[in-house]
Structures are given as structure tokens and as C-alpha cells.
Amino acid sequence: MTGNFLIGLREGLEAALVIVLLLAYLKKSGRTHLIPKMWMGIAVAITVSLIFGAVLTFGPKGLTFEAQEIIGGTLSILAVGLVTWMLFWMAKASRTLSSDLKKQVDKAADGPTWGIVLVAALAVGREGLETALFIWASARATGQTWQPLVGSLLGIAAAIAMGMLIHRGVLKINLSTFFKWTGAALVVVAGGVLAYGIHDLQEARVLPGLHNLAFDVSHIISPTGWLGTFLKGIFNFSPATTWLEAIAWVLYVVPVMFLYLRAVNAPKKTPTAASASTTTATPHPAS
Template sequence: MAAIYLIGLREGLEITLVVSILVAFLVRSGRKPLLRLVWAGVAIAAALSIGAAVLLQVGVARLSFTQQELFEAIASFVAVGFVTWMIFWMRRMARHIGAELRGRLEGAIQVGPVAVAGVAFLAVIREGLETAILFYAAAQGAADSTRPIIGVTLGLLTAVALGWLLYLSAVRIDLGRFFTWTGALLVLVAAGITKYGVHDLQESGVLPGLDDLAFDVSAAFPPDTWYAELLRGMVNFTPAPTVLETVAWLAYGIPVLVLFLNPAGRPASRLEKNTPEPAS
């Protein structure tokens, strides 16, 4: 649940920041009547994202075991691709996303009301669909199906609360540092999802080596202990992984983490342009 909470928090805060930037721009420019169009676009994007998550769960349940394993493997690799693209995109665009969104909205206002709603819709739907796919991939193998739902809901609610407080200027946090730390943690989560995808391919028979273990520390990390469950939930650590699973985790996690934390490619940490000011 911890990993899924992190996904909900990270994705939810990005959505909240995007929406609050749009709302603050309209309020400060004296265009409050257009807020209903922004909220309409947000509502449609949220509904489609929830629908996508439900379709994933319902659709996969109708597949055979082998088909389910293959689909889960594909979903895992797609989710890893989304995570990787998202964290590097946010690192690159952190200082400019506010100005970019305001520019798009200004142009949409000149086009018409449908375009205004479309800007809000497009800004939210990308994050929403990413959340749906990441949630599905990260929730695979959970012992209790309700915990992933609780985790992502708590993450999203925390993000909404933080976004609202930021909008009201009740709190001041270094968003650049926040996205750096959560991005680094999400790299580890993505490495775990990569490992899970490889395991699914082994379960379905596409890859060999299901019985070739890299190591076995079950005595030190009994699967039913809280710390083993925490490590499994965060980075998909298992006490007896296969050789291919371990290679996949290391091959993704180490180079991506090094590239992400490379200070030469990271912009200034503070996102002063992206934190919306309170309406006057």
C-alpha cells in the first residue's frame, strides 16, 4: 500500500498543481465565469481515468491464467515507461510548466469555451490515465484487494489537501525537492514493477528460469513479516527472486536512478513559478 500511496500522492499533486495554476490564472485575470469550463474538463478527465482503471480490472479477470500473466507483464512494462517518462519530464519542465499552461489557456480563451475545457481535460487526462495504469501494475499480487484502493485514495486525498493549502499559501514547500525525492523513490518502485513484469513472463512460459534463484534469504525475511511486506510493497523485494528478476531490477534501477539524480541535468530545485498565488 505504501508504494501505491506514493503513486497517488505524486500523480495527484501533479494534477492538483496543474488545476490550481489554471484556476489561479482565471481568477487573477478576472475571468471567473470560465472556471466552470475548467472544472467540466477536470470532471470528464477524472471520470474517464476511473473508467479506465475499472476496465483494466474487469477485462483482465475474463482472461485465462496465461493471458492474464502476459497482460500483467505488458501493463507492468507500460507502467515503467510512463513512470520513467513522467519523472524526467517533470524534472525538465518544472520551472516552465506554469507559464506553458497559462499560455495554452490564454490561447484557448481566444478560440472558445470548448477549447478552455479541452485545455483542462488534456492537462488532467494524461496524469489520470498514467495513475490508472500505474495503479493496476503496482497492485498486482496484493494479498488484499482493498489495500491498493485505500492506498491510492489516501495518496490522492493528501495531494488535494496539499494543493489546496499551496493555493491558499497556507504552506510553503520546496516542490522541486519534493519531486526530486518522490521521483527517486518512484524509480525504485518502477524497478520493482519491472521485476514483477519479468516474473509474469516467466510464469507464462515466455521467459525461462522460474526455478533459478539468485538468492534465498527467506530465513531473515519471512514473507509474512511487516518489514518483508513493506519492502515487497515499495520495491517488490522478495526473499527468493529468480536470476532474471534480479538482473531486471538492477539493470533498470541503478542506471535510471543515477541519471535522474545527476545534478548536471537537474534544474534549480525551487518551483516558484509553478506555485499559484492566492486569489485577491
């Protein structure tokens, strides 16, 4: 539940910040008439994300056990790939996110009337689809349904509240530090989802080694006990882990954590004299 709360909080806050930036820029640039279209795009993004989550949940039912495991394992690995891409994209794009959104709004405002709907739908929809897929994969890994859903909804609710407070200027937090450490925690959570995806494919006999265990501490940490449930809910830890699961976890978490922390700790590039003079000479929209 804690891991899903973290997913909902981080992804929800990213979407909330995008909405805050769009609202602020539309108001500041005198385009308040486009705000209803922005909300329309956000509604489209939320609807598509909910439909996607429902398809993931109910679509595989009725298939054979092997088919369900193949679909589950493949989508779990895909979810890990998307979340990893999101973490590195956010580490790089966060520095120019505001200016990029402003450029997209300026371009959409001068184009068709549905342009701003598309900008809002794509900006928020990306977060929604990633959230739906990763929460579904995490729920499969924990073997529970309601706890992951409740955890993610609580995280999203907290993100919405934080977004509203940030928009009103009441809440001021160090977003760089927040996203840095929640991202590092998500790397560990994603490692657990990857290991479980590997386990699904082993159960479907797509991958070998289902009975070759790297360790089995079930006699110490019961899968149904409070500690086993706690570790499963946060890290997707399994007391009985195969060699292939353990190797996949290590080969993912160690290098990705290193590269991610290096990316978020990289010093910001300062503009050169030439680029500074170009920026001064080129008019920009009011911001």
C-alpha cells in the same frame, strides 16, 4: 501500501498544482467565466481515469492464466515506462509548466468554447491515467487489492488537501525538493514493478528462467510475515527472485536513478542577453 501512498501523493499533487495554476491564471486574467468549463474538463479526466482503472481490474477476468499473466506483465512494464517518462518530463517541464499552461489557456480562450475543457482534461487526465495504470500494476505486484487502493486514495486525499492549502497561501513547501526525492523513491518502486512484470511473463512462459533463482531468502524473510509484507508493499521485494528479475531491476534502477538525479540537479539555464532583450520587446499576457 506506503509505495501506493507515495504514488497517489506525488501524482495527485502534480494534478492539484496544475489546477491551482489554472485557477489562479483564469482569475488573474479576468476569465472567471471559464472556471466552470475548467472543472468540466477535470471531471472528464477523473471519469476517464476511473473507467480505465475499472477496465484494467475487471477486463482480464475470465481469460486463461497465461493470458492474464501476459497482459499483467506487459502492462506492468508499460506502467514503468510511463512513470519513467513522467519523472524525466516533470524534471524538465517543471521550470516552464506555469508559462506553458498560460499559453494553452490563452489559445483555448480565443478558440472554441470547449477549448478550456480540453486543456483541463488533458492536463489532469495525463496524471490520472498514469496513476491508474501504475497503482494497478503495483497492486498486482503485491498480490493485494484493498491495501494499495486505500494507500493511493490516502495519498490523493493528502495531495488535494495540500493543493487547497497552497491555493489559499497557507502552505508553502519547497516543491523542487519534494518532487526530487519522491521521484527518486518512485524509481525504486518502479524497479520492483518491472521485476514483477518480468516474473509475470516468466510464469506465462513468454520469458525463460522461472526456476533459476538469483537468491531465495524465504526462510529468513517470510513472504506472509510482517517484514516480507512491509518490503513487498514499499519496494515490491520478493524473497525468491529469479536471475532475470534481479538483472532487470539492477539494469533499470541504477542507470535511471543516476540520470534522474543528474537531471533534477542540473543548473537552471540563465537567459542570454539576446533572449532577454527579445523577451523585453515582446508583449506577454498579464500574469
